[in-house]
Amino acid sequence: MRYELSDLRLFLEIAQARSLTAGAAAVFITPSAASYRLKNLEQALGTALFERTPRGMDLTPAGDAMLLHVRELFEGVERMQSDVGRFISGVKGHVRLIANSSSLNGFVTPTLGRFLVAYPGIDAEIEERQSETIPAAVLAREADVGIFAGPSSVQGLATHPYAVDRLVIVTPRDHVLASQSSLCLGAALEFDFVCMARTSSNYLFLRDTAQKYGKTVRARLHAHGFDAVLSLVAAGVGIALMPRSVLGGRLQPDQVAVLPLDEPWALRELSLVVRQDARFPGFITEFVNFLLEDPQVAMTRA
Template identity: 70%
Template sequence: MRYELTDLRLFMAIAQAKNLSTGAAAVHITPSSASYRLKNLEQALGTPMFVRNARGMELTPAGESVLAHVRELFEGVERMHEDVGRFTLGLKGHVRLTANSSALNGFINPSLGRFLVLNPYVDADIEERQSEAIPAAVLAREADIGIFAGATDVAGLDVYRYAVDQLVVAVPADHPLASESEIKFGAVLDFDFVCMSRSSSNYLFLRDMAQKAGRQVRVRLHTHSFEAVLSFVAMGVGVALVPRSVIASLPGTAGIAMLALVEPWAVRELNLAVRADARLPTFTTAFMQFLLDDPRVAATRGA
């Protein structure tokens, strides 16, 4: 069998993206070169790794098996680099984190920025996903650390209480609901919404909660960030469902009223998970502890 680590890294990138061109871009090679390398890898292993269909490139059963081994292999390579790096000063490595949009924007990003400044030889890959998908992604080695809302029944994880957040309704200051201090979710659904992008975990959660209530979200605008969402709310475009932590992290919310949402799911318990059997490199463990020890985050756990 003749193949290189580059071939395996490419294979992993294509499996993650479910697209050859996107996977090729992730490892900085051309699509034609990626196609050639993938063909050689499949010939070396003696079986197809992917099935091409309308959804993109789906792994075959053999591909799923190879992917698990490849992820484990690169974890070993990462540990090897870390062991060598101990002969120099500071932490070195690459950490992968996946989280929902509320955790990313309300808590993680400020902690991440400070950690990277303090550790200039550590790189990070951050991905947003819906909370329900995150524990399985960590177990499948698609991320080193996952942060998600609610509990999980996925076995094989070590789970730590990370933060407590609350979803609130943001409305323009002159909106008919602005005088209310709290409100039921069903009453908010009578109005137009300003939402995060269609792929955002915040929007997908809002859509799912509305469907469970037998309603549809009246979306007037999808935009790219919570800051943009609140800006459009202040202009009177619509109302929004936003995490209280995000509001606290933004420079100002003039022209906006915040309403407590009287729903049990509005209080969001955020958990941090890693694989129970993972031999985490020192830099990953240090990053995890940095996230948990952030004073602003830790303070919410006692709220």
């Protein structure tokens, strides 16, 4: 049985987006053409790959099985392109990274920028997720590289220590908490918070941790970035839970106070994972080394 790579790419894009329209747009065809090609692919296989629901395109069990093979197939294609690329000018490729908000904003982005400048033929796809979901997503080939905080029991991954960070409470300079040298989250939860977006891993972590204290987060508003959160805290809107790594040049010492949290979980050990059985093209291996060897990241591990 013969399969067209273009049809398999279409299947992959639809599966990842859970949308026929988005999948069609990703391969630059119309939704009607995509529907026709997907129907032909399902007929050739003799089984349905998707269940059409009001929420979108959900994979059937057969579709889930096929997705693993198709991801592996395109990894092989990228390895082939990388190997052949050594004999021509330039290297072409695509790398997929998923990470929690702290690592993305505090460590990953500057390193990624330098990598993309050094490798102009490489494109990157970045997605923020909760730490708890990242190891399983990497194992399922939803990304090449994952960076997350905390432990993981997922088997089949190669794990590298990435960075060490600490969660802190940031308050307005004249806030009642500002004079304290440190505090517990339970005490901070008595006050109004400025939070990241509701889908942000930073906010979800704060919400879930507050529930363990039997409390809820008094969120006055949700901002779409740490810069906005810090600015609103400085303006006196509320306090915030932030990773110390993202403060850097954003910190305004005359307007905010930074208070360490007296909680064991506030010290965040970040790990970088890839699949143990991954046979990556050279540029992805180089990307992993770029991330791990960045001096500003490596110094936190010391």
